[in-house]
Amino acid sequence: MIGGGVLGLEAANSLRKRGHDISVVEFFPRLLPRQMDPEGAEVLQAQMESMGCRFFLGAKTKEISGDDRASGVLLEDGSMIEGGLVIISAGVRAQAGLAGTLGLTVNRGIPVNDRMETEKKGVFAAGDVIEHRDMCYGIWPAAQTQGEVAGTNIAGGDVTYEGTTMSNVLKVVGIDLAAAGDIDADGKYDAITHKDRDNFIYKKIVIKEHVISGCILYGDITGYRKILKAIEEKKDVSGIMDRLGKWDISAL
Ligand SMILES: Cc1cc2nc3c(=O)[nH]c(=O)nc-3n(C[C@H](O)[C@H](O)[C@H](O)COP(=O)(O)OP(=O)(O)OC[C@H]3O[C@@H](n4cnc5c(N)ncnc54)[C@H](O)[C@@H]3O)c2cc1C
Incomplete structure (x- = not known):
């Protein structure tokens, strides 16, 4: 599978369930680069590895080998991944x-x-x-x-569009994932996180200037709607940081 985004991982998981050995090649150094920060992606990767998937991250493909049919994928670093079926799921481009x-x-x-x-x-x-x-x-x-x-x-009206809070609620390989707003993959802002690697749970709320600016909920998406509403309303959370720190989302 070339591409470790949402659709690539879904297709990879479906093939895995049909009994195929799956290798995923992703250009970014982590899976789901748009929905996950490095820590969350690591939990997802560990969970998928436990299901039998192999990952080549930060990897660039060079060529698909084979004559009549595919026999593998050659990476730019010279390594060869053998395989009889190659699927490319590497994003969409506007038909403009x-x-x-x-x-x-x-x-x-x-x-x-x-x-x-x-x-x-x-x-x-x-x-x-x-x-x-x-x-x-x-x-x-x-x-x-x-x-x-x-x-x-x-039709003659006069309305404007101010943008949409980026949000996705997905099932990745059967596991719930919700991500919204600025997930702060580089860790520039304050964040409340909860990581339970044994049970494959990762949760993060990003706080920028007393306001929740984004979130990642993997494995447990309880409270997502409330968090999303707080992001959209730019709610000041400085007075409830203690409760949020204990993942008391009812405080929102
Ligand atoms: C596999 C997949 C899964 C997705 N899952 C989700 C999801 O879970 N949640 C989510 O929020 N979004 C999801 N999306 C994204 C979502 O489908 C798009 O954001 C949405 O469809 C965009 O609507 P649109 O009308 O702009 O474009 P489209 O739905 O792509 O419609 C554009 C239409 O214009 C036609 N067209 C193009 N050029 C011309 C032309 N010159 N003349 C006439 N017709 C033309 C095309 O054939 C097409 O029918 C998914 C996308 C894909 C591909």
Whole structure:
């Protein structure tokens, strides 16, 4: 499996359940780079390794070997991973050909303003194909809100889109994972964490300037809705830090 993101891991796990030996090659040094920080990814990796998966992290693929059919994947460091089936699950790219034909700029997506209007007056765009305030979301709730804003403005209204809190509730290899906002993968901010490696649980709440700015809940997503609401409302949590430190989410 080339790509250790959500869809790659799901496909890998399905094949594993069918009795295949699975090796996952991921360009980033950790799994689920968008949803997990290094500590959480390590718990997920340990759990998947205990199921029999092998991982090659921080690894770049060079070539798929084989003549009539695949026989393996060669990495840039020269190591060879043998395998009879290679699946690439390495992200999505906007199908922006139409925008190009219209003479619109296409970066990672088509840039739009807060009214979902492209650089050409009267031409609107929304969803996975757009780039708003340098963000390409690629998630359903963002596409839905953007579509509503674009539709309202096309129909003569005047509404704006302020962005969507990045949030995902997923089942990764059968285990619940919820991640939202800024997961602070580099550990720049304060955080309340709970790690139980034996039971494959990892939880983290990121606090930036007295406000919860993001979270990761792996293996136990109790309280996720409350945490997400606090992120969206930019709730000041300075008065309840003691309770949050004990994972008393009812304090929120
Ligand atoms: C496998 C998978 C799983 C996902 N799971 C989740 C999830 O669990 N949660 C979540 O929030 N998001 C998920 N997503 C992302 C979610 O599907 C997208 O964010 C959402 O579909 C975006 O909606 P959209 O209308 O912008 O684009 P799309 O749903 O991609 O719709 C675009 C449509 O436009 C058509 N089109 C393209 N070019 C042209 C053209 N020139 N003329 C006419 N039609 C054209 C395409 O064929 C397509 O039907 C997942 C995505 C994938 C691929």
